[in-house]
Structure formats: structure tokens, C-alpha cells
Amino acid sequence: MAHDLDLDGWVRLYTTSSVAQLDNLIAAWHFKHECDAVRPFCAIRHVYGRQKVRAWGGPGKGATEPWLVPAADTELDHATWTDFVRDAAMSRVWAGVNFTKTAERSVEFGMQFGGMAYEFVQRHVEGDVED
Incomplete structure (x- = not known):
């Protein structure tokens, strides 16, 4: 487990995670630029213009005006990293992004980078790289 790592282990874990995140970010922005896809908030603005729209107010609350939904602290608990990743991706849906x-699809797409980052860092740690 991660909490049993020594300093060297933590450095490898942090480096691997950082490489995976950066590679994923670069690839994601490449596809965002290439596809130039519409986002939910832009689609709503395009369809409704400056008209007021009603939004889902939460469980049991039905539709309401978006600014009437009260903000509240929410505590999240994830049993696995997979659960965390799924909620992180879905938070972008919940935010209208x-x-x-x-x-x-972003979860599926991002899964490929962890293994590649691990192999990349391991090759460098073991000195198995060319100049």
C-alpha cells in the first residue's frame, strides 16, 4: 500500500502519477482542439439565448431556477480509485461542462496512460534509456 512507501517509493509514485496526468492532459487538449466539440452550457445558450431556463434542483426537488439551488458542502467517500475516477469524470457532467x-469516454481514454507512465518511469529509474 502507498502508506508503506519509503521516500524513494513516494518519489516514484508521485513522478509516475505526474507523467500520466501530463500525458493525459496533452492528449485530451489535442482532441479538444481537433474536434472543437460543443459543451452543454454553450448548447443551452445557443438554443435558449438569454431566456431563463429551468434546471434540475436535486433529488425530490424537480425543476427550479438554477440560482435557487442552495450550495452546500458535500463529503465524498470512495472505496476505490476506480470510484474516485468515475466521480471525478461525472463531476464535469454535474457542472454542465x-x-x-x-x-x-474520458475515463476509458485516460486508463491507457497509467501503465505507460509506469513503464516510462521504471525505464528511467533502471537506467534503460537512450540519450
């Missing part, structure tokens, strides 16, 4: 299918 992505469509559901985009969030689901």
Missing part, C-alpha cells in the same frame, strides 16, 4: 458520454 461535459456531456455524459464524453465523461464516460
